[in-house]
Amino acid sequence: MKYYLPFFLILFSIQSLSAQQKYTLSGHIKDAETGEDLTGVNIYVKDQAKKGTTSNYYGFYSLKLAKDSYTIVFDFLGYESQEIFIDLLTNIKKDIRLKPAQESLNEVVITKKTKKRKVQSTAMGTHKISVKAVENLPVLLGEKDILKVIQLLPGVKPAGEGQAGFYVRGGNIDENLILLDQAPVYNASHLMGFFSVFNSDALRNAQLYKGHIPARFGSRLSSVMEIKMKEGNDQKFHAQGGIGLISSRLTLEGPIQKDKSSFMISGRRTYADIIAKAVSSDEDVDNMKLYFYDVNLKSNYSFNSNNRIFFSAYLGRDVFGFDDDNQNATFSWGNATTSLRFNHVFNSRLFSNSTLIYSDYNYLINLKETGDNASFFKLGAGIRDISIKNNFNFYVNDKNKMNFGFDISHHRLRPSIFESSEIDETERQNLALEDRLALESALYVSNEQKITSKINLYYGLRFTNFLQLGPGTFTKYDKDGNVIGNHTYKSSEIIKSFNGLAPRISMSYLLDKNSSIKASFAKTYQFLHLMSNGSSSNPTDVWMPSGLNIPAQTSYQESIGYFKNLKDGLWEFSAEAYYKNINNVVDYKTGTTITLNPDVEKDLLYGKGKAYGLELLMRKKQGKFTGWISYTLSRSLKKFDAINHGKWYSAKQDRIHDISMVANYKLSPRTQVSGVWVYYTGNAVTFPAGFYQIDGQEYPYYTERNGGRMPNYHRLDFSFTLYNKPSKKFRSNWNLSVYNAYSQANPYIIYFKKEYVNGSEKLKAKQITIFKWIPSISYNFKF
Numbered sequence: 001m002k003y004y005l006p007f008f009l010i011l012f013s014i015q016s017l018s019a020q021q022k023y024t025l026s027g028h029i030k031d032a033e034t035g036e037d038l039t040g041v042n043i044y045v046k047d048q049a050k051k052g053t054t055s056n057y058y059g060f061y062s063l064k065l066a067k068d069s070y071t072i073v074f075d076f077l078g079y080e081s082q083e084i085f086i087d088l089l090t091n092i093k094k095d096i097r098l099k100p101a102q103e104s105l106n107e108v109v110i111t112k113k114t115k116k117r118k119v120q121s122t123a124m125g126t127h128k129i130s131v132k133a134v135e136n137l138p139v140l141l142g143e144k145d146i147l148k149v150i151q152l153l154p155g156v157k158p159a160g161e162g163q164a165g166f167y168v169r170g171g172n173i174d175e176n177l178i179l180l181d182q183a184p185v186y187n188a189s190h191l192m193g194f195f196s197v198f199n200s201d202a203l204r205n206a207q208l209y210k211g212h213i214p215a216r217f218g219s220r221l222s223s224v225m226e227i228k229m230k231e232g233n234d235q236k237f238h239a240q241g242g243i244g245l246i247s248s249r250l251t252l253e254g255p256i257q258k259d260k261s262s263f264m265i266s267g268r269r270t271y272a273d274i275i276a277k278a279v280s281s282d283e284d285v286d287n288m289k290l291y292f293y294d295v296n297l298k299s300n301y302s303f304n305s306n307n308r309i310f311f312s313a314y315l316g317r318d319v320f321g322f323d324d325d326n327q328n329a330t331f332s333w334g335n336a337t338t339s340l341r342f343n344h345v346f347n348s349r350l351f352s353n354s355t356l357i358y359s360d361y362n363y364l365i366n367l368k369e370t371g372d373n374a375s376f377f378k379l380g381a382g383i384r385d386i387s388i389k390n391n392f393n394f395y396v397n398d399k400n401k402m403n404f405g406f407d408i409s410h411h412r413l414r415p416s417i418f419e420s421s422e423i424d425e426t427e428r429q430n431l432a433l434e435d436r437l438a439l440e441s442a443l444y445v446s447n448e449q450k451i452t453s454k455i456n457l458y459y460g461l462r463f464t465n466f467l468q469l470g471p472g473t474f475t476k477y478d479k480d481g482n483v484i485g486n487h488t489y490k491s492s493e494i495i496k497s498f499n500g501l502a503p504r505i506s507m508s509y510l511l512d513k514n515s516s517i518k519a520s521f522a523k524t525y526q527f528l529h530l531m532s533n534g535s536s537s538n539p540t541d542v543w544m545p546s547g548l549n550i551p552a553q554t555s556y557q558e559s560i561g562y563f564k565n566l567k568d569g570l571w572e573f574s575a576e577a578y579y580k581n582i583n584n585v586v587d588y589k590t591g592t593t594i595t596l597n598p599d600v601e602k603d604l605l606y607g608k609g610k611a612y613g614l615e616l617l618m619r620k621k622q623g624k625f626t627g628w629i630s631y632t633l634s635r636s637l638k639k640f641d642a643i644n645h646g647k648w649y650s651a652k653q654d655r656i657h658d659i660s661m662v663a664n665y666k667l668s669p670r671t672q673v674s675g676v677w678v679y680y681t682g683n684a685v686t687f688p689a690g691f692y693q694i695d696g697q698e699y700p701y702y703t704e705r706n707g708g709r710m711p712n713y714h715r716l717d718f719s720f721t722l723y724n725k726p727s728k729k730f731r732s733n734w735n736l737s738v739y740n741a742y743s744q745a746n747p748y749i750i751y752f753k754k755e756y757v758n759g760s761e762k763l764k765a766k767q768i769t770i771f772k773w774i775p776s777i778s779y780n781f782k783f
Contacts, residue, residue: 021067022064022065022397023088023089023090023091024063024065024091024092025062025065025072025086025091025092026060026093026395027060027093027096028055028059028060028095029055029076029095029097029098030098032097033100033233034234034235035231035255035259038059038076039056039057039058039059039228040055040076040128041054041061041074041075042073042074043055043063043073043074043075044075045070045071046070046071046073050450050453051063051398053398056351056393058343058351060393062349065088065398066088067088069086069087070085070086071083071084071085072084072085072086074096074098078100078101078130078132079098079099079100079101080098080099080100080102082098082099091348093305093348095305118563118565118572119508119510119513119514119515119516120508120510120516122212122448122457122458122507123212123506124211124212124506124508124563124576125211125212125520125559125576125578126207126208126209126210127150127208127210128206128207128208129146129150129207131144131203131204131206134149135200136664136672136735137149137674137676137717138674138675138719138738139737139739140739140771141244141246141739141774141776142777142778143247144200145164145195145198146196146200146203146206146227147164147196147198147225151166152660152676152678153208153660154615154617154630154658155576155578155613155615155632155634156168156210156223157655157680159193160748161746161748161770161771162193162770162771163189163193163194164193164197168208168210168222168223169210169211169222169223169557169580169611169613169634170222170634170651171222171223171555171580172222172651173532174220174528174529174530175220175221176220176222176223177220177223177225179224179225180198180227181337181341182357183312183337183358183387184219184387185337185359186335186359186361186383187333187335187361190292190294190316191292192538192539193538195292197294197314198227199249199251199268199294199296201240202230202264202266203227203230204229206225207226208224209224209226210223211520211557211559211576211578212504212520213522214403214460215403215444215445215446215462216391216403216444216446216462218442218464218524219409220524221526221553221554221555221582222555229296229312230264230298231262231298232263232264234255234261235255235258235259238782239782239783240781240782240783241780242778242779242780242781243779244778245776246270246272247269247271248268248269249266250268251264251266252264252266257301259302260301261301262300263297263299264298265298267294269292270291270293272290272291273288273290273291274291287322287323287324289320289321290319291319292316292319293316295313295314297312297313297314298310298313299311305345306344306345307343307344308343309342309343310341310342310343312337312339313339314338315336316334316336317332318332321366327367327369327370328367328368328369329366329368330365331363331365332364333361335360335361336360336361337359337360339356339358340355340356341353342354349396351392351393352392352393354388354390354391355387355388355389355390356388357386357389357409358384358385358387359384360382360383361382361383361384362380362381362382362384362417363380363381363382364380365377365379365380377420378417378418379416379417379596380414380416380418381416383411383412383413383543384411385409385410385411385412386409387408387409387410389406389407389408390405391403391404391405392404396447398450399449399450403444403445403447403448404444404446405444406442408442409439409440410438410439411528412435412436413435413436413437413438413543413545415433415434415435415436415542415600416542416595434472434473436547437468437472438466438467438468438527438545441465441466442463442464443462445460445461446460454509455507455508456507456508457505457506458507459504460503460505461501461502462503462504463500464498464499464500464502464525465497465498466497466525467494467495467496467498468495468496468497468548469492469493470488470489470490470491470492470494471490471491471493473488474486474495474548475548475599475602476548476549477549477602481589481603495547495548498527498546498551498552500552500554501523502522502523502525504523505520505521506518506519506520506521507519514566515563516563516564517562518560518563519558519559519560520558520559521556521557522556523556524554524555524557525552525554526553526554529543529544529545529550529586530542531543531594531600542594542595544600548601549601550586551584551606552584553582553583553585554582554583555581555582555583556580557578558578558579560578561574561576561577562575562576570620570622570623571618571619572620572621573618573619574615574616574617575616575617578611578612578613579610579611579612581609581610582610582611583608585606585609585640587604587606587643588605589604590702605640605642606640607639607640607641608638608640609636609638609639609651610636610648611634611636612634612635614633614634616630618630624666625663625666627662627663627664628661629659629660629662630660631657631659632657633656634654634656635654635656636655637654638650638651643705644704644705649684649705649707650706651684652683652684653683653684654683654706655681655683656681657679657681658681659678659679660676661676661677661678662674663675663676669723670723670724671720671721672720672723673720673721674718674719674720675717675718675719676716677714678715679714680712680713680714681709682709682710682712682713683710684707685709685750686702686706686707687708687750688700688701688702688752689703690763700752710747711747713746714744715740716741716744717738717739718737718738719736719737720735720736721733721734721735730781730782731781731782732779732781733780735777735778735779735780736775736776737775737778738773738774738775738776740771740773740774742773744772747767748767748768748769748770748771749767750766750767750768751765752764752766
């Protein structure tokens with residue numbers, strides 16, 4: 001590790017050899033109609049595209065050039081290019097507003113520079129998803145869901161039938177960092193995972209990093225999903241929404257003070273319980289509670305061209321239960337996040353963003369009985385973060401762009417919230433787990449450098465420190481789960497410390513103007529771990545920190561890829577291969593219980609993991625017909641001394657083949673059809689080999705861990721969109737979707753039952769299927 005920093009410093013020192021007098025053109029780039037910041041706009045000298053830069057996450061750009069006269073081009077996907085002429089005799093500040101291209105029905109407009117960007121960039125294993133580009137894809141029950149869309153990309157696999165959770169390059173669900181306006185979202189699922197917490201009407205875009213993970217990100221091993229909410233239109237008031245079979249949504253946005261401040265508020269709620277009560281006379285239905293809701297809020301204010309403040313908030317919750325005269329039972333879970341951000345431009349080359357973040361996730365089960373047998377029971381868990389981040393962009397020159405900063409997060413993990421009238425205080429304390437406190441901090445620096453006309457290089461370094469803190473009494477176990485000792489720690493006393501350096505490197509080499517090869521390496525750390533007995537993410541899963549017994553996880557990932565534009569950028573092709581080693585993978589001893597288990601750490605096992613694969617993607621972005629085909633060939637394996645005799649075995653997410661086909665076709669200016677077909681190898685699972693009896697009670701017994709397979713999964717979805725004739729101020733459409741159009745009986749659960757066949761007892765597999773042919777219709781509007 002001691003060689004990383006000198007290596008990066010030597011590379012960076014190449015950048016400042018020129019003594020020629022130079023000046024800087026800088027400013028912000030926004031959407032001309034909405035005032036939204038535009039991220040990733042290409043800014044370059046006309047006829048000298050190699051002299052250029054891109055706008056950052058907040059639309060700020062800076063381009064340092066020699067003293068001269070230039071024509072500068074501003075070029076962005078889906079927008080009209082803009083050119084300005086400048087005499088660069090001094091530093092110039094120039095804000096730009098780009099007009100959306102006048103295409104019909106969301107046809108994507110791609111310019112020459114945009115076509116080349118994916119080939120030239122060092123980024124690999126990276127996907128940017130526009131909400132606009134995916135709004136017509138067929139989805140379950142008509143709910144647009146950005147997390148369902150990323151599951152159609154290579155290397156990304158759904159956790160299960162209809163699930164919002166996902167696996168990336170062989171990693172577990174908890175190895176994905178999901179950020180909503182920089183705030184971590186610890187459980188991104190509604191309705192037991194069938195919907196995500198992200199209302200697409202409130203979102204601007206999302207970016208997934210699964211190979212090239214920039215140094216500014218840490219805390220997870222496999223991927224980062226960065227989701228950006230709309231800022232609110234600072235020019236005109238707008239409203240949009242939709243009415244579907246199970247939910248409705250409404251979004252309002254507009255200027256508070258034109259050109260200086262704006263707001264956006266969006267809400268969504270399901271109403272299955274309301275409809276059921278309206279059509280049923282059953283008393284049990286009347287007492288039922290079954291719904292989820294979420295609210296997104298964002299506002300911003302520009303003090304001047306150098307200072308701007310943003311406030312973002314999200315609140316969402318699921319509620320399930322019943323309430324009558326004598327009993328009340330409620331199971332609820334949800335997230336709450338807030339972000340307060342301040343942008344400051346120090347000068348034409350230095351930009352900073354400071355962020356204060358709050359994030360909370362919790363679940364709570366409440367049972368209460370009144371009357372003569374009055375009693376209560378409460379069980380829950382959660383995690384709460386308070387964080388501060390400071391990120392700087394320094395535009396050194398037209399060949400180097402630096403990024404550096406720090407972030408600090410205080411974690412409060414609540415493994416169990418437990419109260420009951422049925423037990424005494426001593427027993428309650430024995431069952432409950434004390435809160436776990438931790439402090440995670442990081443320093444990072446990176447640079448994007450144009451080495452030659454053909455070689456681009458990204459190199460970065462992240463130093464991470466993680467402290468498990470008191471107060472509390474903690475037990476230390478040996479590798480066999482035996483108690484070594486107990487110790488009581490004071491408030492803020494350091495119990496265990498972890499730290500390490502995580503280098504990030506990626507490079508692209510242009511073979512010609514339309515093709516390149518790329519390579520990357522990333523080391524990542526993870527200190528928070530999701531404890532789950534289920535095969536997919538559940539609301540009752542518990543987060544635990546690294547500490548006395550749980551080590552930090554580390555991952556080393558190497559990637560290599562080939563990227564090519566075909567037919568003048570009409571088609572994009574990419575092939576990426578990766579290999580990933582993971583240390584300190586967490587698993588459980590057979591029979592481990594997570595909930596109300598104060599000694600859960602003694603039942604954990606630690607081993608190795610590896611994942612490798614090949615990802616192919618062919619995409620078409622222009623014309624009446626658009627879409628993509630992705631294929632992933634991969635393996636995900638684990639190895640533990642105490643499992644399968646120390647041999648490598650399949651992780652549950654070890655799906656060897658994964659295919660996604662996505663197609664959109666414009667039948668006419670007002671009609672569009674879309675289809676999605678998916679196929680993947682069934683999850684690896686542990687099936688019982690038989691049953692045994694103890695005191696007349698039957699129990700299953702198992703042999704090889706994950707030695708069986710669920711049946712292969714496949715499904716076709718279809719949607720038809722009819723755009724009503726628009727007026728000057730009002731637009732609307734009808735969307736008809738069919739999920740699982742050919743009614744494939746994919747198993748959701750497989751269980752085993754003993755049956756007598758020809759007089760002999762045999763173990764028979766039975767399956768439960770929950771989603772067959774499901775139609776839905778929704779009405780969407782905007783004015």
